[in-house]
Amino acid sequence: ETGVTQTPRHLVMGMTNKKSLKCEQHLGHNAMYWYKQSAKKPLELMFVYSLEERVENNSVPSRFSPECPNSSHLFLHLHTLQPEDSALYLCASSPREGLAPSETQYFGPGTRLLVL
Amino acid sequence: GIQVEQSPPDLILQEGANSTLRCNFSDSVNNLQWFHQNPWGQLINLFYIPSGTKQNGRLSATTVATERYSLLYISSSQTTDSGVYFCAVITGFQKLVFGTGTRLLVSP
Numbered sequence: 001e002t003g004v005t006q007t008p009r010h011l012v013m014g015m016t017n018k019k020s021l022k023c024e025q026h027l028g029h030n031a032m033y034w035y036k037q038s039a040k041k042p043l044e045l046m047f048v049y050s051l052e053e054r055v056e057n058n059s060v061p062s063r064f065s066p067e068c069p070n071s072s073h074l075f076l077h078l079h080t081l082q083p084e085d086s087a088l089y090l091c092a093s094s095p096r097e098g099l100a101p102s103e104t105q106y107f108g109p110g111t112r113l114l115v116l
Numbered sequence: 117g118i119q120v121e122q123s124p125p126d127l128i129l130q131e132g133a134n135s136t137l138r139c140n141f142s143d144s145v146n147n148l149q150w151f152h153q154n155p156w157g158q159l160i161n162l163f164y165i166p167s168g169t170k171q172n173g174r175l176s177a178t179t180v181a182t183e184r185y186s187l188l189y190i191s192s193s194q195t196t197d198s199g200v201y202f203c204a205v206i207t208g209f210q211k212l213v214f215g216t217g218t219r220l221l222v223s224p
Contacts, residue, residue: 043217102164
């Protein structure tokens with residue numbers, strides 16, 4: 001599945017580092033999403049972008065900073081993270097933000113992040 | 117907001133066994149979908165199933181919208197079925213809301 005790609009696939013960083021996660025979708029979609037998946041927890045929606053504008057921010061700490069320069073690319077900039085931020089970060093895209101009943105989100109393979 | 121609960125949270129099966137996963141949701145929905153997340157993290161859509169029954173190989177799903185639940189059946193399970201199964205609903209606000217997940221391990 002190459003519709004949504006994410007890099008890097010694995011990342012280890014210290015609490016004082018700054019790093020960025022990248023997501024790219026090749027599906028011509030207009031909406032992109034960041035999710036956090038911690039061990040044994042449900043998927044947590046972090047941010048939603050529609051046509052490059054942020055439309056949802058679900059009380060995410062400011063140490064996570066998203067950027068959507070165009071409808072195909074989404075970044076998540078990380079700085080001064082905490083060990084509890086260690087998780088799988090998933091990017092997804094969909095044709096539009098408001099989904100028709102027959103539509104869905106398409107997920108990337110995720111970036112597994114470990115904060116030491 | 118809508119609540120989407122799945123059961124059981126964890127399930128261990130011997131290869132070849134059958135299983136049923138359940139998804140309950142607290143409000144009416146426009147659609148319900150089942151996803152499989154493999155052990156490497158990739159999430160793939162399995163079914164769109166707003167109502168009725170669909171079959172895809174060894175997997176089938178049934179949604180009873182009036183009673184607000186859906187079931188995913190896995191027959192003759194294989195080790196490649198391991199992973200996490202999520203149901204997700206599309207609400208009247210056109211949002212996709214994920215359930216709590218069922219973690220399945222199929223042992224050889």
